[in-house]
Amino acid sequence: MKFYGKAPVRISLCNGGDTDYYVDILKWTNLINATLDSNYYLCEVEEKPQNFIDYFYRNVFLKTEKYKKIENLEEEKELNLITETIKEITPKFKGTIKVWTNVPEKSGLGGSSSLVVSLIKALIKTTNIAHITPEEIAWLAYKIERITLGIKGGYQDQWAAAFSGGINYLEFKKNNVFIEPLWLSESLMKKLEQNIVLFFLESRKGDSGNIHKEMEKKAKMKKEEDIKVMLEKRENVTKTREVLLKGDIRKFAELLRIEHENKLKLVKNLLTSKTDKIYSTAMQNGAIAGKISGAGSGGCAFFVNLNKNKNKFVKKMNEVGCTHIPIKLQRLNSMGRI
Secondary structure, X not given: OEEEEEEEEEEEEEEOOOOHHHHHHHOOEEEEEEEEEEEEEEEEEEEOOOOOEEEEEEEOOOOEEEEEEEOXXXXXXXXXXXXXXXXXXXXXXXXXEEEEEOOOOOOOXXXXXXXXXXXXXXXXXXXXXXXXXXXXXXXXXXXXXXHHOOOOOOOHHHHHHHHOOOEEEEEEEOOEEEEEEOOOOHHHHHHHHHHEEEEEEEOOOOOHHHHHHHHHHHHHOOOHHHHHHHHHHHHHHHHHHHHHHHOOHHHHHHHHHHHHHHHXXXXXXXXXXXXXXXXXXXXXXXXXXXXXXXXXXXXXXXXXXXXXXXXXXXXXXXXXXXXXXXXXXXXXXXXXXX
């Protein structure tokens, strides 16, 4: 029997910091992200009477396909996200695992966490576990990525992938994550989809974990000017939550511009020479704000473009070497989740 698991990626609309080193300094932090109904990871698993795992990977965005035969979980290092998830959920699994995605690699959209969460959802169905909560899935994914594999990063990706549900406000304290779905009107959700334009700029330079290591090193120096910026970022999230609930997209864009400027102050090499040119082009052609997604140094970025001629804006951006990714935001149901 085949079992499936699906998890969305996210864009971070405003980020006050979701890592332990931010929490250690500020005591609590927050952010707002949006999960994408249009972009996700889908895993299919099927147990078979064999002594190995057939692993298939297909990325329709990159137009690539991969296959690997996994005979020993301990010896397989290239696919450590896959093997560690198997070891955590059902270490005796043998059979076929197929992964499908339309998300560019090293995009800054939380793809690795979406992969882990989707695989957890699929593998858990092969066990005797009758029910598992989104929070339990998020903590399992966090354990696999951050603790077992030691990949530096925050909490938001696992919680976005596990909870889904559209636009969420999150608060982080030591070993504690609070998530609140924001109930926005359908008309506002459609306006956000129309005015937020997502692009893939280039594959991120290096691993996001290494970028987070540099950010952690800088944060732990506790320079007065850096802490001031961190506090401004946290306050900016609170303001962004308020303007979104009021449905004020222009004010949201103004706060997004402040978010980008603050991130530039904290993150060395946030922009490469190419992404800097792309960002400038966006600002010169109708965008009123923009934000690099994830840790920076490449990946994706989104811009708020309130002009009616969206196609002209996309064409200009394509001319400087980036690829438009059409998005659809997830919606809440009556239970607060999709």
